[in-house]
Amino acid sequence: MPGKHFDLRTSPQETAVIADAAVGNLAQRLAHRLLDSPPQPAPDDPAQALALLHLLDQLQQAAERLQREAAVAAARAGAGYPQLGAACGLTRQGARRRWPGLFHHSDETPTEHPMMTTPARPFDVLLVEDDVADAMLIEEALSERGARNLVQVTDGVAALEHLRTPGNPRPDLIVLDLNMPRMNGRELLKVLKNDEDLQTIPVVVLTTSTAPGDVTDAYSSHANAYVTKPVNLDEFEQAVQSIDAFYLDTATRPRP
16 A cells, blocks of 8 residues: 555664754754844854744744645555554554544534545445544544545434435445434344345444344344454454455455
């Protein structure tokens, strides 16, 4: 996947020394230019030190703006939060906190919105999930396996509206949470599997519920699989990627 790895000829410590020297040199030259003063000010004159402090603050703000632009460019090229974090010595969660919203999630009341565009492979995934944090984790996990045309809706009513709107692509896979407003996952699953036009779309229930009754009901309603959301973030990502790998790479999908 583009942007997944990168190699530098320097260690992080060597890169830091080079960056510090370059920024310090630039800041000194800019401070001299702003003050129009000789390179060696009087020892008791704080003007140059204050000008340098001001310039360094502005450079820090500029670097933060440029970092976000680079993060957006990397995300568009296929990098996820794990790669963005690794590039800056951050964890995945740290990268998400520094650059929130790179994948255009929303917590608005039931709606749908594309979360990735121009997929490299013709796989369409419909995510029926009202938890914004879980939706972000699922989207990141899918992005690790290649581009996906992923649409998120926040309840069963919005899911059916999307599925029954002429011109919308037919999903190759539906990932379904159980507990949602308006029409929950249990109700939506029954509707999907009793609809002649929609019943062949694979539906994987991905939920926090471990209740035996929920598992039995899901399979009685012809869910293709039931997966419990792991609490551990790495295990959560692995679970989503396993679903993606089987249903989009391994299993033969029915033709529309």
